[in-house]
Amino acid sequence: xxxxxxxxxxxxxxxxxxxxxxxxxxxxxxxxxxxxxxxxxxxxxxxxxxxxxxxxxxxxxxxxxxxxxxxxxxxxxxxxxxxxxxxxxxxxxxxxxxxxxxxxxxxxxxxxxxxxxxxxxxxxxxxxxxxxxxxxxxxxxxxxxxxxxxxxxxxxxxxxxxxxxxxxxxxxxxxxxxxxxxxxxxxxxxxxxxxxxxxxxxxxxxxxxxxxxxxxxxxxxxxxxxxxxxxxxxxxxxxxxxxxxxxxxxxxxxxxxxxxxxxxxxxxxxxxxxxxxxxxxxxxxxxxxxxxxxxxxxxxxxxxxxxx
Amino acid sequence: xxxxxxxxxxxxxxxxxxxxxxxxxxxxxxxxxxxxxxxxxxxxxxxxxxxxxxxxxxxxxxxxxxxxxxxxxxxxxxxxxxxxxxxxxxxxxxxxxxxxxxxxxxxxxxxxxxxxxxxxxxxxxxxxxxxxxxxxxxxxxxxxxxxxxxxxxxxxxxxxxxxxxxxxxxxxxxxxxxxxxxxxxxxxxxxxxxxxxxxxxxxxxxxxxxxxxxxxxxxxxxxxxxxxxxxxxxxxxxxxxxxxxxxxxxxxxxxxxxxxxxxxxxxxxxxxxxxxxxxxxxxxxxxxxxxxxxxxxxxxxxxxxxxxxxxxxxxxxxxxxxxxxxxxxxxxxxxxxxxxxx
Ligand SMILES: Nc1ncnc2c1ncn2[C@@H]1O[C@H](COP(=O)(O)OP(=O)(O)OP(=O)(O)O)[C@@H](O)[C@H]1O
Ligand code: SF4
Ligand SMILES: [Mg+2]
Numbered sequence: 272x273x274x275x276x277x278x279x280x281x282x283x284x285x286x287x288x289x290x291x292x293x294x295x296x297x298x299x300x301x302x303x304x305x306x307x308x309x310x311x312x313x314x315x316x317x318x319x320x321x322x323x324x325x326x327x328x329x330x331x332x333x334x335x336x337x338x339x340x341x342x343x344x345x346x347x348x349x350x351x352x353x354x355x356x357x358x359x360x361x362x363x364x365x366x367x368x369x370x371x372x373x374x375x376x377x378x379x380x381x382x383x384x385x386x387x388x389x390x391x392x393x394x395x396x397x398x399x400x401x402x403x404x405x406x407x408x409x410x411x412x413x414x415x416x417x418x419x420x421x422x423x424x425x426x427x428x429x430x431x432x433x434x435x436x437x438x439x440x441x442x443x444x445x446x447x448x449x450x451x452x453x454x455x456x457x458x459x460x461x462x463x464x465x466x467x468x469x470x471x472x473x474x475x476x477x478x479x480x481x482x483x484x485x486x487x488x489x490x491x492x493x494x495x496x497x498x499x500x501x502x503x504x505x506x507x508x509x510x511x512x513x514x515x516x517x518x519x520x521x522x523x524x525x526x527x528x529x530x531x532x533x534x535x536x537x538x539x540x541x542x543x544x545x546x547x548x549x550x551x552x553x554x555x556x557x558x559x560x561x562x563x564x565x566x567x568x569x570x571x572x573x574x575x576x577x578x579x
Numbered sequence: 580x581x582x583x584x585x586x587x588x589x590x591x592x593x594x595x596x597x598x599x600x601x602x603x604x605x606x607x608x609x610x611x612x613x614x615x616x617x618x619x620x621x622x623x624x625x626x627x628x629x630x631x632x633x634x635x636x637x638x639x640x641x642x643x644x645x646x647x648x649x650x651x652x653x654x655x656x657x658x659x660x661x662x663x664x665x666x667x668x669x670x671x672x673x674x675x676x677x678x679x680x681x682x683x684x685x686x687x688x689x690x691x692x693x694x695x696x697x698x699x700x701x702x703x704x705x706x707x708x709x710x711x712x713x714x715x716x717x718x719x720x721x722x723x724x725x726x727x728x729x730x731x732x733x734x735x736x737x738x739x740x741x742x743x744x745x746x747x748x749x750x751x752x753x754x755x756x757x758x759x760x761x762x763x764x765x766x767x768x769x770x771x772x773x774x775x776x777x778x779x780x781x782x783x784x785x786x787x788x789x790x791x792x793x794x795x796x797x798x799x800x801x802x803x804x805x806x807x808x809x810x811x812x813x814x815x816x817x818x819x820x821x822x823x824x825x826x827x828x829x830x831x832x833x834x835x836x837x838x839x840x841x842x843x844x845x846x847x848x849x850x851x852x853x854x855x856x857x858x859x860x861x862x863x864x865x866x867x868x869x870x871x872x873x874x875x876x877x878x879x880x881x882x883x884x885x886x887x888x889x890x891x892x893x894x895x896x897x898x899x900x901x902x903x904x905x906x907x908x909x910x911x912x913x914x915x916x917x918x919x920x921x
Contacts, residue, residue: 474652476695482650484761485682486713488675498700574745575699 272570279563286559287552291344294551295337298544299329305353305542323353327545340548352538352545361534362549368441369523369530373515375443375450376457381508384458385501388465392500393492395470403466407459415518419452419525436527446528453522457511464507468500475499502572509565513558595667596623597801598647598686598769603661605642605825607872608654614872616642618825619661621899624769624801629792631812631833632805633848634822637869640805643822644771647803648688649678665769683710687762691774693754697746703757704730704742710764729760733790752783756790763794770795771803776811784808788815809848813837818905821845824870824880827899831906841908841917843887879910887912 306320324330328339343349349358387407391400410418426448427435437445451458472478473496481495516531523532531550538546570576605617617639624630632640645651647663649670662669665685670678690696698706707729708722717725723742730738733756735749746754755775762770772791776784792815795802806812812819812833819836821829821844829842840846847865867884870876876883882892892911899907902917910916 476690476692477698479650480690480696480761481698483648483682483688484710484713485679485684486709487679490713495698495701499698502700573700575747 272567276567279566283559283563287555290555291340291552292337294548295340296333298548299333299336301542305544327353344549344552349549350545353541353543358545358549361546362531365529365531365534368528369516369519369532371441371443372446372450372453372519372522372528372530373512375446376454376515377508377512379451379454380458380461384461385465385504387462388504389469389497391462392466392469392473403462407462410455410459415452415456416521416525418455419522422448422452423525439529441528441530449522449526449528452525453515453518457508457515461504461508465500465504468503469496472496472500502569505572506565506569509561509568512561513554516554516557595664597625597666599623599662599664600643600647601662601664603643603646603663604659605639605646605651606657606659608657612873615875616825616872617646620822620825620827622820622827622830624803626768626801627795627799628818629795629802629804629816631816631819632803632822633809633812633819635869637872638822639825640822641773644688644773644803644805647771648686649682683767684714684765685767686769686771687765687767689755689758689762689770689772689775692778693751693758694746696758697754699746702743702745703749707757707761707764710761714765725764729764730757733757733760751779752787755779755787759790759794763798766798767800769801769803771805773805774807777807784811821848824875825872826880826909828881828909829907830899835906839917841902841906841913842910843885843916844881846916887915
């Protein structure tokens with residue numbers, strides 16, 4: 272497994288190079304001059320534009336720019352944005368908030384999704400199963416921003432049990448509802464996946480053996496059935512961590528959370544690629560690493576998987 | 580014997596047969612209707628005795644065993660009647676908690692396909708050790724030591740090094756040995772083996788049967804051996820129950836049945852002598868199709884296929900006529916069959 276891990280890590284390098292190059296290239300290709308609109312109503316003077324272009328290397332060929340980007344990333348020197356504010360500070364403020372939000376969302380997905388799936392899978396066609404089927408369908412069919420605005424209005428404005436927007440430090444308590452919104456789709460999917468998996472494994476021979484061994488029902492379900500049924504569910508949860516981070520952009524927008532989503536949103540509208548590029552690259556990295564971890568986890572969860 | 584285990588309360592205090600299945604009825608409620616899989620099965624097993632249960636596919640052998648074990652899928656299954664007495668107590672009436680204690684301790688089971696019957700994600704030693712941890716409250720290390728002993732006892736080479744291996748890392752024969760080790764872990768009084776060798780090579784089959792016979796001799800347990808293989812039966816069984824359409828059509832001491840079957844169906848089975856190169860096929864050599872459980876033939880269920888059939892066979896259900904001693908045949912004309920006319 273060690274060799275496998277090393278090979279997978281080495282494979283990350285070309286993927287990272289390719290994706291980050293595309294990100295840099297995309298930014299370069301975006302229509303409109305990023306500096307033209309930075310001087311209020313009047314167009315910016317040519318001297319300002321050319322000074323900025325040379326400060327940020329926009330007058331260089333793309334490959335030179337990309338080389339510079341790689342050097343900066345590897346040395347941890349992220350420079351300043353177009354307003355001369357250090358990028359590292361802005362990212363440093365925003366990442367922890369988004370990570371907290373994403374982790375909370377994963378926890379909600381796992382706990383609620385798995386419990387609902389197990390309960391409905393064990394009593395197929397029962398009351399709980401119907402409730403779960405209906406509510407997951409509900410969540411799956413609603414676009415995330417609708418769920419978000421709905422909960423914000425309902426809980427934040429009508430009943431006033433939460434503050435409609437999250438304060439700057441984004442404490443955990445205030446993040447619960449946004450995390451729920453962020454988690455909603457995956458949570459519904461997790462519940463369905465768990466249910467299917469439980470139903471499938473329930474009638475399997477090894478569960479029958481476990482009963483024949485004279486184990487308690489709790490142990491049959493809680494150890495033998497669950498351990499097998501959760502393999503696809505946990506890998507799903509892991510694979511989705513990356514896209515959850517990207518999904519945070521919408522949720523952070525709705526609840527005015529100062530995470531990378533909000534930062535990215537503002538940077539894209541302001542065409543400030545000094546922020547867009549590192550965030551997009553980090554999202555790629557998170558996605559790749561979480562996928563690698565999932566593949567390794569899969570081998571731990573299912574001993575039949577062989578790495579070669 | 581490796582060790583002498585303390586006798587659970589009640590062991591040996593009952594004078595009848597150790598396990599008695601009486602007039603058992605099991606049906607499955609499916610979309611197509613009610614499938615009567617078991618229609619009044621009666622058999623019994625004593626300590627040290629081997630009962631072979633024979634019959635073609637779908638005759639209800641496994642369903643009967645699953646009902647004894649308490650692992651029937653309910654629903655769709657339903658126990659429509661009858662008793663299963665273990666040491667004189669009808670276990671079908673016991674509350675689930677007491678029933679559970681009998682599994683593994685009193686009655687244990689070995690399944691046909693050990694690869695799917697063992698849990699794929701736990702080491703085999705862990706799975707054996709679980710018996711001691713749950714039923715006996717043994718510590719992890721004690722239980723594991725016992726698991727190694729058991730793996731030795733069923734002759735898994737290098738048991739100590741292999742306890743932490745997973746089921747898929749063993750060959751089919753070794754996996755079945757592990758299944759057996761798990762089943763005999765708590766020294767049960769009854770072992771049900773449901774086609775324990777069907778999935779294995781011929782040479783391995785013989786080894787596994789030899790192992791079962793040896794374990795049974797050592798521990799004096801009663802063995803219910805469900806099989807298609809008439810060749811195996813002759814060597815190891817004491818008595819035979821032949822099933823057809825969810826009924827016992829003939830029961831007899833093994834040699835009596837081989838020498839002189841008293842039911843046309845048993846006779847048909849014996850005449851289609853098992854051949855190694857036609858494994859699994861031998862039971863289909865009798866002309867015609869197995870009965871449709873959703874719509875059983877009237878009278879004797881075998882009558883559409885029976886060469887001895889007379890008119891009343893289609894109307895009168897034959898009871899299990901006693902022949903002599905423990906012999907019985909569910910055929911109105913068993914005398915003719917025994918006499919060998921036709
Ligand atoms: N879970 C179930 N649901 C519906 N029908 C079932 C179920 N289990 C068994 N049956 C039916 O009960 C009948 C008897 O099955 P059983 O498994 O006892 O046959 P068997 O004698 O063991 O055959 P084989 O030699 O193929 O193992 C079959 O016709 C089968 O279709
Ligand atoms: S009762 Fe009739 S049909 Fe049934 S086995 Fe006997 S002779 Fe054949
Ligand atoms: Mg069977």
